Amino acid sequence: MRRWIWLLGGGVAGAALLMGVLSRTPAVQDAVFARGLAARMEPAGTGLLEPDALRVLLCGTASPFPHPTRARPCTAVFAAGRFYVVDTGTGSWNNLALWGIPAERIGGVLLTHFHSDHIGELGEFDLQTWVAGRPEPLSVFGPRGVERVVAGFEEAYALDTDYRIAHHGADFLPAERGRMRARPLDPIPAEGLAPVLEREGLVVTFFRVDHAPVSPAVGYRFDYRGRSVVVSGDTARSAGVAAAARGADVLVHEAQANHMVATIRDVARAAGRERVAHVMEDIPDYHTTPVEAAALANEAQVGLLVLTHLTPPPANGLLVNLFTRGVREARDGDWLLGDDGLLIELPADSKAIETRRLR
Ligand SMILES: [Zn+2]
Ligand SMILES: [Zn+2]
Structure with missing residues (x-):
């Protein structure tokens, strides 16, 4: 032996x-x-563009709170041969690049509002998809104010854009294709869905949410080949979200565990970190708790609830259990805590909801 x-x-x-x-x-x-x-030359994400399904990929599930592996808010929706990005949080471009998403097939960016955690990488999305061969300017939808955000990022990236053209040539990188086109959503109706775009069977609509004092703020709904997904954006529990999500296959909803935020406030205050405590005091009223999101998903009768924009983003199993405390009891149906790389596939004209992870 x-x-x-x-x-x-x-x-x-x-x-x-x-x-x-x-x-x-x-x-x-x-x-x-x-x-x-050689193994990476065929982008791994190409199959996501097949027109046989509506697909949702979480490209960022954190909030403004830092986390070692989660990017800030980003949800990508694949339909009709293109992908659409709801919010461009910091770290989300790196995720999509690592997963081999065919960058040049971006159909547009849809911003929910202009908090920094939602717009941080807009310049990177524009620049990288242009270099990858995007054939047209990048449409950026959002509430009024999107023009300023787009103009600011274009100005910040103007020197880099010039460097790239000088280095690679204007034939390879036509300047006009590298631009962004701000597409303000205006007016924003008090309730109900309003159109964003329609393309080859994909219908994208938007709706008002409640993120005061950030106003207006919106969420988005995607319908394609009999399947549907709704992305809430940042919002307190909102009847508008419930109405927009009624009967949807998937609801990707933000979640803030206010019981954990209260603990952070108390611990910070005890440690003399009054500025941290002050912020923790202020934020509960403009987000939705995981249990509230579960109740809303029940009310809207959605097939699958996916929690994202996790505040604070849990770093281990114990904290996941703490974060989701009460959800199992509250939710009358399927639900998941979102992770960067979670892919939800909704085959066309069926009821199936399939999930897997891109790594
Ligand atoms: Zn946010
Ligand atoms: Zn926000």
Whole structure:
């Protein structure tokens, strides 16, 4: 027995030694690198654009609170051969690039409102999809004010845009395709759905939500081939969201665990961190708790509730349980806590809801 253990140990040590030697061998380094690249040349995300389903990909599930692995708010919807991005939170472009999403197939950006966590990477989405070969200016929809946001990002990226054209040539990177086109949603009706765009069977609509003093703020609904998804944006529990989501297959709803926010406030105050405590005191009234989102999903009779914009974003299993306390009891139907990379597939003209993770 002892002899076998020695042999096994010797074998493992030998393999580790060999790997160490190989990883320092230039020819092996070159071959492994090229092989890895070749595997990535066919973008992994191409299949998401097939017109056989409506697909929803969470590209950012955190809030303004920092988190080591979750990007800030971003939800991508794939339909009719393109993808549409609801909010461009910091870190979300990196996620989409890592997952091999065909960047040039972006159909538009839809901003819910202009808090920094929702717009941080708008410039990156514009620049990267242009470099990837986007054939037209990038449409950016949002409430009035979107013109200022777009103009500001264009100005901030103007020098970089010039550098790229100088380096790669105007034939390769036509300047006009690199622009953004602000598309203000105006007027915003007090209630009900209003049109954003229609394209090859995809119908996108928007609705008013309650994120005062941020006003107006909106959410979006996507309908495609008999399937539907609603993205709430930031909002207190809102009858407008419930109405917009009525009967939808999927509701992607923001969630803020106010019982955890209260604890952060108390601990911060006890530690003399009064500014942190002040902010924690202010934020509960313009977000929705996980239990409220569950009740709203019941009321709207949605097929699957997905919680996102997690405040505070839970960092481990214990905190997930704390964050979702009471949801299981409150929700009369399916629900999930969102993660970056969660993909929800809704095959056309069916009732199926399939989930998997992109890594
Ligand atoms: Zn937010
Ligand atoms: Zn907000």
